[in-house]
Amino acid sequence: MSEKPKTSRRDLFLGLGAIALVGGGWQAWVHRPRKMTFEPIDGLPGWRKTVFEGVSAPRGGLSTTAAFAGLGNETTNPTTLSPEQLCRTLFQDAEDGRAPVAAFSDFFCPYCRTLTERLAARASDAASQPAITWHELPLLGPSSVIAARAAVAADLQGRYPEFQAALNSSQFRPTTRHIADTADAAGVRPGKLLIDMDGQIVASRLARSRAAAQTLGIYGTPALVIGRTLVIGEISDRNLDELLAAEANTPASC
Template sequence: MSEKPKTSRRDLLLGLGAIGVVGGGWQAWIHRPRAMTFEPIEGLPGWRQTVFEGLSAPRGGLSAAAAFAGIGNVTSTPTILPPARLCQTLFQDAQDGKAPVAAFSDFFCPYCRTLTERLAARAADPASNLALTWHELPLLGPSSVIAARAAIAADMQGLYPEFQAALTGSQFRPTTRHIADIAEEVGARAGQLLVDMDGPVVASRLARSRNAARTLGIYGTPALVVGRTLVIGEITDRNLDKLIEMERGTAPTC
């Protein structure tokens, strides 16, 4: 009767190592940098879009138009903006020599959190190559709307970055007490912020962002507009830098 060959410790380690190399190579292939491909945006000559993975959208596969129903107290159908007005709405904080970037986000979007932190850090850097305008697009329910209203109200006191960081870094509870606590934490006047949340300025800003998103066909978050290019989904820093350089090499649409 023949004896079965014994598996040595060395052979076992070599086998596991080979599996690790193959597995690591597979993961590297999955997460490899992928070339950006662009499609024109219907009805907006000169504008284009690219789509990445990592997107939060309302449940049920809502269309872009239906997704915006009920944001804040706005119940009317979103307005389709002409190109010139779209540019003015998107890029409120444009600066000479910097790429204009508009960021659409929802505080309850899991994919938005890391992208928001990365964009905020870049925008705070004086040497940054982008001029960033934030747009609240609360598509994920009533709590999203409340958080968006609170953030815009904080911006009215010049404390948007601080309030945004506090919301992003915590588990938000849509209660008056919690909002007041965050406001006080960042140095805002809590009572005024709570009043402003239901005021006309906040409603107007939500409506403007909603109209811009509807015009571009944005149906989920995160979404960025870099110059003339709409990016739907989570973009890496590498691809963002590449896109900024690409936009600098083309004639501006806005």
């Protein structure tokens, strides 16, 4: 019986190196800068949209109606807004001289977490400093809705960024204990947060964000509105910075 040829350590390293190169090349291809093309948004003169890959959306179709269906009272029957109402809803935290940005996310959307970190870094960068208004858009199930309520309730205590970071770094569990522990770690009063989660103020905030998403035709997350430009899905750093620069002087009001 002949012996099987032995694989040398050199061949093993070469094979592992080839796998690493292929994997690195694939990652580079996925995250490559892509030329942005734009098309107008129906019913909103002066607004445009561009769509990239990397969207977390509910199953059963990519229409806006399908995206809001089947998730309970918090996501049913969203209304549409006039352009004036849309701007007031989108850019609540706008400041003159800073690109107005509305960021829609879902805590169970994997693309949202990385984009949230990148946006937060730019918000603290003196060179760009976009004025970001965060919008919860829970489309991925009941747990997403609970996380969204908790995040908005944390914002009522002025601790949204801290709670957002704590929630993004955890394996979220929709239990009272986990939410209270996360709130405590973020400097949020847990008892008040748990009460506010089921209050009218939180429900109204979520309803306004849903109405803005319905008006723009957002069917999944992440989604960004930078000035008058809508982006649904992943976006490279280069494309993001190009849009922030292009929309830097866009007024927040319509």
